[in-house]
Amino acid sequence: MDPDTDIGGPAHRFPATNHSAIINARSDDSRVRRRAFDTILASYWKPTYKYIRLKWHADNEDAKDLTQSFFASAFEKNYFATYDARKASFQTFLRTCLDGFVANERKAGSRLKRGGDMDHYQLDFAAAEHELAAHASSTLSHEDYFHREWVRWMFTLAVDAFRQRCEESGRAVHFQLFERYDLSDDEVSYASLAADFGLDTATVNNYLAAARRDFRRTVLEKLREITATDEEFRTEARSLLGIEAK
């Protein structure tokens, strides 16, 4: 090996965070538990709704009620505190809880009341329904479907968080370039972006590289919030980034 091998790399590494909502769901402090619950709800409500619609053949009103009741019940009964990372990923655990919940509700045969204080959450079921119509003919198993929709939702949330972060840090141009080049359906070249934004192509290249790097960091931060252990984080990161096991 070269004696001057660069081992350390640059200083701005991906920062490890300790704000795991899964761990905080076990907190004795009700405010911490509530914040953890909010994070879990935000990360999972949409794949949950779509999964109920497809697997349990629920109509949209029924699926709405079941989604809200499931999360309300999970919070009231503190389901998520019982999660054990050694047994399964949190995603699998949540899906298993959900299946049990829906099966019980179906067995009881009663019309659900929307749970607890869920009404103050702005869950855009209409958008979820619209998306469902766009990819209803999925050939995936229900489990794979849930996973794919969760990945889609995590990336959607990350795009939103990244936009906000760029705007707050005065780097709106970075996001706009990222949006035009990586999110838009229209194909654009670096040269046309350079002309549109009044930059040279090298700067467009650098800004885009930085934007992608920060976007990756945002995706992983989102994931860190909803994983309990390093091992689970790494496994889920592989799956989220599309680097599946051989």
Place this chain on the structure above:
Amino acid sequence: MKWLSDDKLNHLRTVVSEPDFSATKYTFVKELGRGGMGIVCLAEDRELDRLVAIKILNTPDITEDLRNRMIREAQIIARLEHPGIVPVHDVGTLPDGRIYYAMKFVRGNRLDEYAAQGASLRDRLRKFQSVCDAVAFAHAHGVIHRDLKPQNIMIGSFGEVLVLDWGVAKIRDDPRSSAFHETMEGTVIGTRRYMSPEQERGEIDQLDERSDIYALGAVLSFLLNDQPKVSKAAAAISSKAMSSEKANRYATASDLSADIGRLLDDEPVSAYRENAFERTSRWVGKNRFLVLLVLAYLLMRIFLIFTSRR
């Protein structure tokens, strides 16, 4: 929030896993492949003006402790100077925290591609023997590969054999070590078809040189698989290397190499006990020239005796 189509989602997943070499001396050229452990890409080393293969490991973040251990272990791997082991030039961290290591870029075919091109059995066995020799060298330096398979063996443009991808190698006497990957008990590392039973069970502490010997046996089995005539001795070598009990496998890769050498020289191999007929057949096969000469001489004598009587 904008809905992400499948195409857009796949694009974003690719984008975020693409390496950012902006803070290094490398320029990304193209992706060569991706698997469970990470991405391999072709890059240009701008300082030395040469192409290198870079493997980016799929660790989204890394602790200081793991980084230090990586450095020590990368140094051990880099010291494996053998013509059959692909050299590691460099190791470092990308701006997003992922670890990379740069290796010699080998032009040629992977062993599975080489076999698919119709290489003869003897050529396959010679290449396989070179693989055993390279692995024996690594073992002698305390390094266990843990992911030997045809896809990690290259046949270079001049027929040279190179064992690649030491990224999940384990340094002996350091049970938690893994060259560039944190390994915990119960973690399954490797490729199932070539994985020893102890490796498949995730018994990290039980892995040693004989786990690699199992994988070598599986590679040999792969090379023999599509051959029309495989001797019982060759099949027995593969079976012995792939014994489910570690104690029944070859003790060293050198022993396995030696048995392959004997097979190539038509000598008896340690893995197979021949009966008298097989021993005679092999002797005749090996000394075909001498046998033909003796037969010709005898025929000549008979002819002379027959003609002198007339």
